[in-house]
Amino acid sequence: MYLFYLLAITCPEGFEFDECTAPCPRTCGNTDEISDCDLPCVAACRCPVGKFYENGKCINKEECPCEYEGKKFDENSTVKMDCNLCVCKYGKWVCEKQECPGTCTILGRNSIKTFDNLDYTIEPVSCRYTLVQSKSTSLELKISLEFGPCSSPYLDEFNCSTGLKIETANLFAKITKKGFFVNGNYRSDNSFFSKEIIIKQASSLFYVVDGLDFRILHYAGAQTYITLKSNYRGLVEGLCGNFDSNINNELVSRTGLLVHKTKFAQEFIAFSCFAPQRDDVESEPCEVNINNEDEAKKYCSYIPFSKQFQYCFEIVPYQKYYDQCMRDMCVSEIFNPNAMCVALQAYAKACADNGAIINWRENSTLNEVCSLECPVGSGQIYTECGSLCETTCHELSQPLTDCNSESVFGCRCPNGTLLNNQKKCVKIEYCTCFDKYTQLHYDAGTSLRRKGDDCVCTRGKWICQEAKEEIICPKNQIWSMNATSCQETCATLSKPEKCVFFSNEYEGCRCEKDLVMSPNGSCIDRDACPCPYGETWMMPKSILKIGCKELLEPGVAIWFTSPQSNSPTHASLESTLNDDDDDDDDDVYVVSGETTCWASGDPHYFTFDGIHYTFEGDCEYVLTEAVDKTFAITIKNIKCGFPAVTCTKDVVVYLLNNKIHFVMDKIPTIDGVKISDRGIATSGFSIKKSDFYYSLFTNIGLTVQWDQGTRVYVHLAENWMGKVQGLCGNFDRDSTNDFMSRYESIERVPSAFAHSWRVFDCPMVPQNKPENNVHPCVYNSIRKQWAMESCGTIKKGPLFASCRNILPDNVVKEYYEDCLYDACGCNLGGDCECLCTAVANFATKCATNGVPVNWRSSELCVDQNDICVSVAQDLDCVENDESFLKTLRRPLSRYLQASGKI
Template identity: 25%
Template sequence: VTAKNEEQGQEGVSCLSKVYVTLPETTVTLLKGRHTLVEGQRVTLPAIPSKGVFLGASGRFVELQTEFGLRVRWDGDQQLYVTVSSTYSGKLCGLCGNYDGNSDNDHLKSDGSPAGDKEELGNSWQTDQDEDQECQKHQVVNPPSCDSSLQSNMSGPGFCGRLVDTRGPFETCLLHVKATSFFDSCMLDMCRFQGLQHLLCTHMSTMTTTCQDAGHAVKPWREPQFCPMACPPNSKYSLCAKPCPDTCHSGFTGMFCSDRCVEACECNPGFVLSGLECVPRSQCGCLHPAGSYFKVGERWYKPGCKELCVCESNNRIRCQPWRCRAQEFCGLQDGIYGCHAQGAATCTASGDPHYLTFDGALHHFMGTCTYVLTRPCWSRSQDSYFVVSATNENRGGNLEVSYIKAVHVTVFDLSISLLRGCKVMLNGHRVALPVWPAQGRVTIRLSSNFVLLYTNFGLQVRYDGSHLVEVTVPSSYGGQLCGLCGNYNNNSLDDNQRPDRKPAGDSVQLGAAWKLPESSEPGCFLVGGKPSSCQENSMADAWNKNCAILINPQGPFSQCHQVVPPQSSFASCVHGQCGTKGDTTALCRSLQAYASLCARAGQAPAWRNRTFCPMRCPPGSSYSPCGSPCPATCSNLNDPRDCPKALPCAESCECQKGYILSGTSCVPLGQCGCTEPAGSYHPVGERWYTEDTCTRLCTCSIHNNITCFQSTCKPNQMCWALDGLLRCRASGMGVCQLPGESHYVSFDGSNHSIRDTCTHVLVKVCHPAMALPFFKISAKHEKEEGGTKAFRLHEVYIDIYDAQVTLQKGHRVLINSKKVTLPAISQIPGVSVKSSSIYTIVNIKIGVQVKFDGNHLLEIELPTTYYGK
C-alpha cells in the first residue's frame, strides 16, 4: 500500500492525493472524490477486480477487502485506514511500522536502520516509481505561529476543544480512546490555517470514525451551519448507518460487513446504491460476468474499440460495432478505455476583437451583438453537444473597436455566462467559484487570471473577464464544428463559412451571419473591416513599431516563435493599435493574448516589468508569469476533483503565503467565508436570500458562521433577480421630473433646484452590469428672457450606444450634432425619436423614455432594472 501526497494550500503542507494497493494479480488505485481505478481503468462500484478482492462503498469511504485480511479505506480526502490480520505481525515495514506490538521500533528506514528524525524516516520510504518528477522531499518546517489569543480560541469549545470535551459528542469514547494526538493535530492545523473550519471538520470526522471503529457511541455533532455532510439526491445524513449499504446487487462483492455504525449518507426508502448514487431499484444497472458493474446508460468499449456497449434497464447489455474516428486512437486515457482524441486545438478571440480560428485563420470583426464562436454541427451524441457564444461591446466612446464583455456556454441543459470581472451566472443565478454542476460533468473555477470552464468530454473555455477568450476542443470534433472559430478540419482557407455552409464575402458578413438574435441586446449593431484610423494615417508606422516586440528575434517572445508563429498575433496587434490610435492598454492586451498562446504551448514568456504593461495585483497577491491553473480556495483546500493535466499555467496574481482565494479575492486564511450545506460558497460579509420571495436573508462571517433571519421587501419594492442576485428592488417605473423653473424631483422623491447656466448630469449608469447598457442624460440651463432671475432648460443630451441625441426648442433634434427630421427611427439602432403636440419623445429599447417640451418640462422614465444602478 503506497500513498501519493500533494501540496495543500500552502508551502510545507501536504495531503493525500492517491492511494495504490498492489496485489498479486492486480493493482487498485483509489483517487480523490472516491473514484477507483483497476489496472489503470476506472470502475463503477461495487467491483471484484480479481479473485478474492472486493471493492465497494462503506459510509464515507471506498473500501477494499481481500480474502487474506487486508482492508484499505479512504474517504477520497484526508482519512486513510489500513488494517491487516494478525498473520502479518512482525512481517511488515513502511511508515505504518512493523506491527510487532512495540511502537519504539517503528522508526526504521527502508534499509532497516533507525531514522534520526521523522523527516529522514519519511524521505527514506519515498518510492522509486514516483510519477511526479518534481515532487518535494520533506523538509523541516517550523511549527506555525500561534499567538496566545489564537491559541486560546482554537483550544476552546468552539474549535479543537470539542475533541476532548468530556460532555461533548465523544463523551463515551474518551473513556477508552486517548484523544491527545487528535487534539494536538487539530491545534497544529488550526494555527497553520487560522481556524479554517473545513480542517476542524476533518479532525472531528476522524475522531468519529476512530470511536465508531472501536465500537463506542458518538453523539450528534454536525449541524446545518457546522460541518454539514452534503448528501447526494435521494439520500439523507445518518450518524449511525450500516457499514455495508443496500446496493443494486447486494452480496455481489462478498464483502465482510461488521455490525458497527458508520457516518454516511443513507439512501432514502425505496432507493439503493448504484455506484455512489442512490437510485430506485427499477433503475439498477448491469452486472458483467468479468466482475464489473455498470450504471444504466453507462458506456464502455470492448478490447480494440471494435464494439461499444451500453447498459440498459433490467440488467440488459447492448453492444454495437464501432470504429474510432480518424482523429482518435483506441486506448486508456485518464482511467477510461475507449476512443480518445489525439490532440486538441484552441480558438481565441482577443482585443478588439480578433478571431483566430482552430485552423489558424484570422478575422477582425467589430460587431456589438452576440455571436456563435463554435458549436458542433454534425454531432454523434447529444451528451457532448455544446454552444459557445460571446457578446461584444464598445468601450470608452470608441465606435471603431469592440471588446468581449460576456461568454456564454450551453451544455448539459445548463446556461452559463462568464461575465466581466470574473463573475459567473449559472441558469440565471450568480454563483461563487468553484462550482461543479451537471453532477460534476462541468467544472467552473478560477484559473490564474481567467475563469475556466471545462467538461468531462474535453471542452475548455477560458475568459479573462475583460477581452480574451480561449476555446479548446479535442480533435474528436475535427470537421464537426461551425461558427466564427471555423470547422477545425486543418484547412484555414474554408474558415469563412456561414451557417448555410457558403463562404462569406468578408469578415463583416461572416460575423453578421453568426449573430444570435435571441441573445443579442437591443441596440447592438454591426461594424467591421479595417479601422479608419489605419487608412493613410501618419502614425501607422509608429503603431506597427509598437507591436514589433512580438516578432523581435531577440525580444521576450522569441523563445515562443518556434511553437506559436507570431504573424497572426502581430497582425491583430497592428489592427488594434490602428483602431485605438496607439492606445497602450490595447497594446498590452494584444501582447497578453500572444503570451497566453505561448503558455499553452509550454513557453510562458516573462515579458512584463514594472514600467511596461505591469499587472497590478490586489492586496494579498503578487504577479507570477506562470501561475497554477487550479489554485487552492477557501472551499477546497484539498480539492477532491482532479485538476486536468492538460491545463496550462498562465500569468496571474497568485495569493501570497498565508493567503487563499475567497471567491475572486486573496484573503488571510482566517478570513475564509461560508459554505452552505448544498456546497455554495459565500465570502465574508456577503448577504444573500435563500428564498425566491426574499423572505429569508443570510449573512456570512468568519469561521463559516452563517446567520439567517426573516425579511420582507418594503411595500414599494418587489423581489427579483438582477445579474443573478436576488434583491428587493423598486416596483414599477422610476420617474425623475423637471416640472418647471429648474426644480427637479428625483427618482426617489427628493427635490433639487439648479440656478445656473451650466450643463449637469441628470442620470447615468454608475454601476454597469452585463444586462444594463450604459447611458447618460444631461441638461443645460439658460436664463429666462426679460431680465428675470428664472432659469429654464436650454438643451437635453442623451448619450446611448456611443451616439448622442440632442433635444432643443421647437422639437428640433440633433443626432451626433446633425439635424434630423422626425420621426427618426433608424439612425441609432434601438432608439426612436418622435414628436407629439407638446413633447419630443425619445424611446430606447432598454425601457428608458425621455419627454421634453422644449422649455420647462422634462420627464425621464426608467424601468426597475436600473434600480440602485
C-alpha cells in the first residue's frame, strides 16, 4: 500500500513522499486508528494526513466505501438488511430503524431455531408440543406441533411431526400431510379465506397461513416457518422461545431458571398427554446408529461440496444444515436419502430468501435422488423460488399482503396461470369465482344474484351491480355488510366459550352492536333476555321453584340461586376462592448488570450479549472499544496450528493514555516498562497477579483478566450498555445484532464481521467455504480419538455433572466443540496447554453459574504450565526415540502408547 522508491522520488498523483513513515497505512478499513504500528519507519510515498488509502488512491473519509458480506459498496449504494433499507454514507451504513419480524423454524425431524436464533434439538415423545403461545389477551394465538411414530424414511422407533395446529380467538385449524381442517371441517379445495386469516396451498408442498400479525409456511413433516410481527415481541412462550432478542434466556423455565432442553420441552407438552420425564443426556444419532454414519456422510456431503451451492456460502452458512442432515440421516432407513433432501431443500430455501437462487436440480444426481413428480394433468411445473402471491383463482378476490418477502419451492402453475378449484392450471380469464354465501365455486362468465346484487364471475372476481330492489330485514334487525355466523343470541349468553365462525363475513341481516337476538328474532338488550327452561323461555325476573330451591332469572339468561336459598351465592364463592389464593413468590432468575466477553484458544469468542463463535484470523483486531474512545482492547491472533489455526496470544489495552501489553510467555508491560510480580496501582487503574491470572481493575467499570496464555476476559459494568463495539458486540442486551460490523452492517457470517474490525489492513480469511472450514480433527486425525476422550469430560462423566445439570445443553456442546477444535488444531507446540485452556474455560463458565468444580488432577491438567510438546510430525520416525517419549509427559503420550500408535 505504500510505494517505495530507491532512485527517483516521484510519487503518483495524490501521494506525497516521506523519509520516515510508518509501514502500516491508514485505510478506509481502519479510519479510527487506535493501535501503534510496531514496525520501523521507512522512506516511501504515502497519503497526505487526513486522507486514506483505498484501491491504489488517496481519498477523503467521506468517499470511503462500505463493506457488507465481504464485498465493497460505493457511496450512496443501497442494500436490504433484514427488513431495513441501508444507504452507504461516509463509509458507514445508515439504516432504517424498523423493528423487524422474527422467524422460528422447525426443520427435518426435530431441529428448532428460535425467534432469537438459538439452534437446538429435542427428542420428542408421541404428543403435542406448543411452539408459540401468546401471553397477551389482545393477541390470542397458539401454534402446536403434534408428534407420533415416524414413517419412512425415518426409523419407526423415533417420533416425527404429524400435524400442525393453529388456534386464534375465532378459529382453529389443523394441517396434516393429507390436507387441512378448519373448525373440524375438511377443506377439499385446500383453501380458507376469512377476515382474520387466510390458509391456502402455496405449492404442492407448502401451505401458507396468513394471519393479521403472523405468517406460517408449513411443509408437512419437513419444514415449518413461523414469523411474528414485532408487536408479539416479548409476549410469547413455547419451544420457539420468548422473542425478546436475548439468546441467553431462550431455555428459561417458568420458574425463571435456565434448564436443560428436555426439561424445557417438558413444560410445553399438552396436558392431555402422558409423557414420562426423559433423561437429560441425549446421545448424538450418529453415535448410536454408527452403521448409518458412512451413508449419512456420503449423502450429506452434497450440501458443502456441490458446486450449485457455492454461491450461497458467503451469504448463508451451510454448517447447521449439514449437521441437520447428519442427525436425520443417522435415524433413517439405510439407503433412503430423503432426510438429506429435506436438509438440502431447507438450505436452498434459506439461500433463496436471502437473494441467492440455487438451481440445485441442475445436478442430475441430486435431481434423481430427490425426485419430485408434479400432479399429473394439473399443468403444474416445479419452481425453486415461487412467490406466495396469487397462486389460486380463489385468492384473486382476497390476496395476501406483503407476499413477496418469502418464497417456497414445489410444483405450481406457470406464470400467467392460476390453480382453479378443480386443481388445474388455467389462464386468469378462465378462473372460477368463489361465493362466500353458498360456499361454492362458479365458472367464469356465470351470472348470480348475490344478496340483492346482480353479479358476473369475471377473471376470478365477482363484478356486481346494485339491484333495484329494497331489502327488508325481519323484526328490528338491520342490513350489515359484515354479518357472521356468530350473531350473539339469548341462547349463547350462558355459553362460556367464545363463538367460532366457520366462514368469512358476509352481507345480511343481524342485530345492531350491543344488542342480542331474542328467541322470536327481535333485537333486545342483554338484560331483557328470557331464561330457558326445557323447551320454553321464561321472562326476566321470573322465579322458578325446583324442589327446595328457588331460582331467580335476573335478566341475563342465566339462573341464579335466590338469596333466600341456603346455597352459597356466586359472589360468596368468588370471595372464598380469593381467600384461598396463596401468595406464591416464584424464584426469579435475575441477570446482574455486569456482562462478560471472552476470547479463548484457537480462537473462540463469546460476546457481551451471549453469541458464541469461532474465527480464524491472523491479524490484529478490536476486541472491544468504547464508542467515545475512553478505552480500547485489541488482540493479535498468531498461527499455532497447521494449516490455518490461530490463537489469541497478544492483548493490548489502551486506557487513560497508557498502553498495557499482555503477551504470552512475557512479563506484561505498561508503556514498555515491565510490571513486577507485586503488580501496580495508579489513580485510574491497578494490575494484580494471581496464580493463573493478571487482572486489570479500573474505576470506569472495566475489568480485564488474562490467563498468561490464550484466554482473555473483559467485564463491563452496566454503565457501558450500548456504548461499546468490536468483536465482543455492542452490549445492548440484543443478541440478534451482535455481528454489527465497523461499517454498521449486521453480518451473517463471523468471518465478514470479524474482518471489519481489523486494526490494520490485512487479507480477509474466508471461512464459509468447505475448503476453508475443515475441522482440525480431520487434518490431524491422529489426535481425534485422544481429543474426544480428553474433552469428553465436559459433556459426560461425573466430573462436571453438577454443572451440566444447570446449563442448557447447547452451551455444554459449544464448549465441548471448542475443546475438540483446540485439542486437534494446536499442533505447533503447546498441545496440552490448548486442551487445558479449553477445559478451564468451561470450568470458569460453571463457576460463574454457581457451580465451582475442582477439576485438575494428575490425569487432567495438573499444572497449567506443564505443556506437552507437539506430535504433529511423522510418528513412525520417532517410534524408537525414547527421548521423544519422555517429552510426551501428559495424557496424549499415554493415549498414543496405550493405543499402539507410538
